[in-house]
Amino acid sequence: MTTDETIYLDNNATTQLDPAVIEEMLPYLTKYYGNPSSGYSFSAMARKAINLARERLASLLGCEPTEIIFTSGGTESDNAVINSALQPDARGGHVITSAVEHNAVLRPCQDLAKGGCHVTFLGVDKHGNLDLGELEAAIRPETVLVSIMWANNETGVVFPIEQIAQICREKGVMFHTDAVQATGKIPMRLRDTAINFLSLSAHKFHGPKGVGALYVSRGTRFNPLIAGGGQENGRRGGTENVASIVGLGKAAESALKYLAEGKCGVRSMRDRFEKSVLETINGASVNGADAARLSNTSSLSFEGIESPAALLLLDRQGICSSAGSACRTGSQEASHVLRAMNPSADGARRSLRFSLGRFNTDAQIDRAIEVVPKVIEKLREIATPGRGSVASSVAKTARTVARST
Secondary structure, three states, X not given: OOOOOOEEOEOXXXXXXXXXXXXXXXXXXXXXXXXOOOOOHHHHHHHHHHHHHHHHHHHHHOOOHHHEEEEOOHHHHHHHHHHHHHOOOHHHOEEEEEOOOOHHHHHHHHHHHHXXXXXXXXXXXXXXXXXXXXXXXXXXXXXXXXXXXXXXXXXXXXXXXXXXXXXXXXXXXEEEEEOOOOOOOOOOOHHHOOOOEEEXXXXXXXXXXXXXXXXXXXXXXXOOOOOOOOHHHHOOOOOOXXXXXXXXXHHHHHXXXXXXXXXXXXXXXXXXXXXXXXXXXXXXXXOOOOOOEOOOEEEEXXXXXXXXXXXXXXXXXXXXXXXXXXXXXXXXXXXXXXXXXXXXXXXXXXXXXXXXXXXXXXXXXXXXXXXXXXXXXXXHHHXXXXXXXXXXXXXXXXXXXXXXX
């Protein structure tokens, strides 16, 4: 079962940098290194490159370039929106979000709740869907922000964001969506929606890490999170990360082309992998199977295993996957997303996420189809009843796996 090839099936954690993106970034790391805020012609090259990146991203999002603020990534963008909505005093406001948000939204909202702000965390059903009636009923006169992710990073479940945004507009409430997983995978035309804010990260669609953007619709009130020298039209202080912004722009251009061509290679590979696993492995099921999902994401639950041991053995076979969000790796805490979908079951501790990207191949999927059932079978053979705590069970299984491979 050994292989020297790495088969990367964790594209929701990050993606391979597109070679075309690297090529476009390099001159701004070497030749055109001027500060875009300086007044001489040498720095104008950097300013021009940032403007082009803004135009390319606006084309992908279906909005105006002036509505885009470059940031360090999705986490900063999420925090900037929440901070802006609650200024100057959070204690009298009310925020609505979901129980399955990424921690970049969930943690700031939890901190707000501890500080006296009223926060409603909406639950989901067993398929990961929100009840829109419950969401609408939760909006109160003092509600200042509703923040719901476009697509879930762990299960790929897609929420009806345009419909939610319209509900918020009719109620006179600002709406934000964390679209980190959706950008580049779902066609968008923000100018035709009621979305006020949208967050994204370049490294989720084959751009560089450490750069992202925040869409703020024209006319929406926004208070900067980072004050400084007036960059980004006074909406985000700090010298721009020029090369990475250039990379984001190129990645957006490539993503738009990919969406326009309507290629379904990723979906067909995901569906083939999922179908084979379900037919081959007894006790396997798809988390969010009856919900709309991203075309690249497969969150699978397997009876009789524990995810940390499965990840260890898959890694030894050169297959990169995850148990959920990369931000949780190393934590013994079960996925809050899967627990929200099924609080009474143990699926959160026996689930694996496989997420595909444009650079995956059919041969890699063939290899995964061969390896995954063998891994699950081995883990079930190792497992014994009455093993004590989850932590000790995982440690024991991992040691056994290490000795047997």
